[in-house]
Amino acid sequence: MPIKTNIEALNETLAAEMRRDARIIMMGEDVGQRGGVFRATKGLFEEFGPGRVIDSPLAELSIIGVGIGMALNGLRPICEIQFADFIHPAFNQIVNEAAKIRYRSNSAYHVPLVIRTPYGGGISGGLYHSQSIEAIFAHTPGLYVVAPSTPHDTKGLLRAALRAEDPVLFLEHKKCYRLIKGEVPAEDYDVPIGVAEVKRAGGDLTIIAWGLMLHESLRAAEALARDGISAEVLDLRTLAPLDREAILASVKKTGKVLIVHEDTLTGGLGAEVAAIIAQGAFEYLDGPITRLAGPDVPAVPFSHPLEDFFMPNAAKIVAAARKLAAY
């Protein structure tokens, strides 16, 4: 099977899907001639032209608002928000509009819209080019939130997102774009929205993660294995709706759980995962539900020592897991 990076899988799937379905429109800042600031849309403008690949004005609110309108009138827009940190001006259009249109119209209207955006830290991006935004949007019923971590899942989840009949926030960890490589089957396949995956099986404790932290967790699991600690690593992949069954099944098996995310701790998505476990697997727990996350500061700082301090990583995961395993 061919080996690709996350961004190659993304770019190729975008092109393939646009070939398949003429209703798919790609729009956003610099997605056209420039092919995107991360080159995720490279070649699309040349292949599909300015009627399908649209360089938007610098205005996120209306990138989403216009996208909603397009979706209401028969198209399937993909809106790129250049950095997740800049999605906030569009918050109202996403949360009050896109996510509520089906419900408020009793399904007379609905919004098949995919919002793609690079997120996450570890790339010297400072406060406004490092944010993790999943928690606020995973708290928005009516919106799907997915966050593939591997090239395989990128392809499969993007295909699923483009077949969904409701808005999908498609989160791409920007540090993983080129860092992560993996096999991508040439044939068509979907990774269904709402289904987590055990990326490494284990028996002593469960580590739950997604995005860059999935890969740090896998590295940590390697190290733990050398110590004789067998960690299961569960990749959530879809962040809304959460795969409760997969979460509970793994924790019921291991009895201990470490939830890892780079978003700040308080009110992060890890809280919901913890709450699900605390209610649904109470009798199976052999230790406190543990979270490892970014500290409660306004955002990821720029300077290396500060950023490193902020970011969870394999070493910190190993330390937390050891402590939990010893409980």
Place this chain on the structure above:
Amino acid sequence: MPIKTNIEALNETLAAEMRRDARIIMMGEDVGQRGGVFRATKGLFEEFGPGRVIDSPLAELSIIGVGIGMALNGLRPICEIQFADFIHPAFNQIVNEAAKIRYRSNSAYHVPLVIRTPYGGGISGGLYHSQSIEAIFAHTPGLYVVAPSTPHDTKGLLRAALRAEDPVLFLEHKKCYRLIKGEVPAEDYDVPIGVAEVKRAGGDLTIIAWGLMLHESLRAAEALARDGISAEVLDLRTLAPLDREAILASVKKTGKVLIVHEDTLTGGLGAEVAAIIAQGAFEYLDGPITRLAGPDVPAVPFSHPLEDFFMPNAAKIVAAARKLAAY
């Protein structure tokens, strides 16, 4: 002591504080001549004039943006967002700007700004006049979030908010405005930000709530007492930062906890409370951490049967508490 409603306590404290500190400016839609659509700012325009009570254009983004600027230049603005549901256009100015200015400038600048807004359901307000917004803002380090439920706490927390050196989101449950009455000391006092309060002591289980649900929980506790179940009711009052000590102390005492909020379940603030307990009071738990919340639908529907179905209330709390007590 005089008995007042929540909105009387609010209105009188606003006036008293504006008399005390000439830097306080009240601004927002219809806050001037009209005295606010809920009459929370009644009489302020007459007393303080158009230089201190400012009818804004209909534009939330800039109500906050302009407020930030005022705060940077020596004033202490109170920005009213007419309904919490309409705060979303200002999300970027609140989350990326107000909450991050101290951190990003290493304290060279800071933003003493109070954002007041009526929130919550149960008043036939439908999707856009019923929202609970605390979870998304309690996930914003750099922002205080308070939600007083009684006239006493309204006065004390508003005074504390107006003395804080950083932005405060001041949440007022609109159904409680006139429904809730209570004693308000005439003398000056602050209710410190960050401190929860046991509003009713009990031994069998802890109910954690705020806003309208605090009052429903107190009613439920009455009913439970008649069944011989002694419920402790903890009023969080401040939603960011959470009073971890108070939460853990109560749960360690009772061993069982029911968290109640009207915001939708998944990713609601109850998740964080549950996670804190699951990690910090693991060994004290005698039953699953239980949450009772609004269902995961896009918003509160309008029609009575639908709204009633959505809203948690005393009867639903009693049912959940009975089940938990019997565990």
Place this chain on the structure above:
Amino acid sequence: MPALTASQFVGKDHSAALDDDRVLAMYEVMLLARKLDERMWVLNRQGKVAFHISGLGQEACQVGMAFAMARGVDWLHPYYRDLSFVLALGMTPRHLMLQVFGKAEDPSSGGRQMPSHWSYPPSRIVTSSSPVATQVPQAAGIAFAAKLRGLDEVVVATLGEGSTAQGDFHEGLNWAGIHKLPLIVLVQNNQYAISVPVEKQMPVANVADRGEAYGMPGVMYDGNEIMESYNVAQEAISRVRRGEGPILLEAKTYRPTPHSSDDDDRSYRSREEVELWKKRDPIMRSEQTLRERGLLDDALAERILARCVNQVDDATEYAQRAPYPRPEEALQPVFG
């Protein structure tokens, strides 16, 4: 290019081409809206419905536009005062009353939305929300899709003048201008945003003065005059349909009622002002014109009124009797 007046913009009298039936139909739908609106106020005052927000007084600019549109082809992304507009496009008094009472059969939302939040696909009326001005970029997107798909569709978005202060207005018009989209943005300037008068909302005399900033004509006209409203609408629709790009319209009008059933307008405007505007009532003026033209006499006026009142009675009764949604309906639809 400052704001254009109606006569500068229109050039010819489109209304002359309307046959008498259409002219009378315009009158009748305005009157129907008025009677329905008044009934809703009464029901609210009787405590039978929770809330009412009125389109009373703004009928002419709405009906004028509706009659210039191709029903089922052109789109309306409405706002909460468009009661006459949605009736003129094909919603029925029953439809509207069902929402007012929050009944299961409400076609707009199945009882989920507050009154005056319409949605009706057969008439291409797009589901509306409460946060103001969000419809402007959405309407631009609908128009953009029509253009990209090569469809002959015009999109009309309406909003109040106060709502033009929102970033959504700016951004939506900017897209429309850049891509020359088939979009008409109709601002109904009733001179207040709840209690806030125009001069505290914007530093320009007319909303239409802002058209130029988006490379489009800005046209202001008497929104309480049905024929002027129709002429401007017809001209705008024709131009937009010809592909000449978007247009910003400003109908000067007034809201004689309080903002909503929760408002008390005595605190922010004088009774004299309100009385003055009642003399410019669009339905009164329309009736007068029809009588002058010999299209309407007392007998016909009475028959029309009776038809309207009948429909209002029927709708009220029907909606009152209709079943509420089952409580568990609250749980859906979330995803399709």
Place this chain on the structure above:
Amino acid sequence: MPALTASQFVGKDHSAALDDDRVLAMYEVMLLARKLDERMWVLNRQGKVAFHISGLGQEACQVGMAFAMARGVDWLHPYYRDLSFVLALGMTPRHLMLQVFGKAEDPSSGGRQMPSHWSYPPSRIVTSSSPVATQVPQAAGIAFAAKLRGLDEVVVATLGEGSTAQGDFHEGLNWAGIHKLPLIVLVQNNQYAISVPVEKQMPVANVADRGEAYGMPGVMYDGNEIMESYNVAQEAISRVRRGEGPILLEAKTYRPTPHSSDDDDRSYRSREEVELWKKRDPIMRSEQTLRERGLLDDALAERILARCVNQVDDATEYAQRAPYPRPEEALQPVFG
């Protein structure tokens, strides 16, 4: 009232009143900025600093404005290309280099922010963020506070032309117009928003065409010409200081470098275009003027250059050696 040209707006030659030292100081700070900017590019290409975003080519409009402001009294709410602007207002090359290297002593943020995100209270330079245009309503608020408090302060906010598409721009200007605030919004139109050319950003020829929509003058001028920039700035500051209300300025300029160190501009514009604009380089033109006026000869030019290079060397060395923040510094400050 369409956009005004510099000569329509200014009326008189304010620069004639500048003494020679000030004129030379303007030149020197532009050159210093240029040398510093070039060094930052080099450091980035050498892999020594993570990121650079340049103000290169936009020096004149920035320095012209800075010299018209009352330092420490008037406010600047800057954007990331204002390297010359913040230098001219009193930040030092060391200050800027410290941020580029993310060092603890960085006065803007203590190493928390990316390069070109300045903050410096002694010069009333307000902390800047990355989301574009948020500074516009904030600057209106600073100006509003000044007005309410009766302080004689003018506020300048800068941004790129692409950023005027944001709702923040519209809303901020609307407030400024309504309340006649002492605000100047200086749009540096360098003709691209990253790769997106002006005609895909807005449907009007000039940003300044939009002033009218906010009841304020919109003025466009050659932002690569230091004296024209100063004249327009001086006129604008004087008017605003006199209480005549806000002004929208559009400096026509160009960015000869890629958008940032992460960009490659070859994909979206021709080398010919870039070369053409290099002939209009503001520093080259300024030097020429000074030589024509007899204020500058080879010897002085060399001395000035040496001073600039010295400062750049010193700042680079100082910042490179300066300590990083301690890791735990990441935890604060959250609340005061």
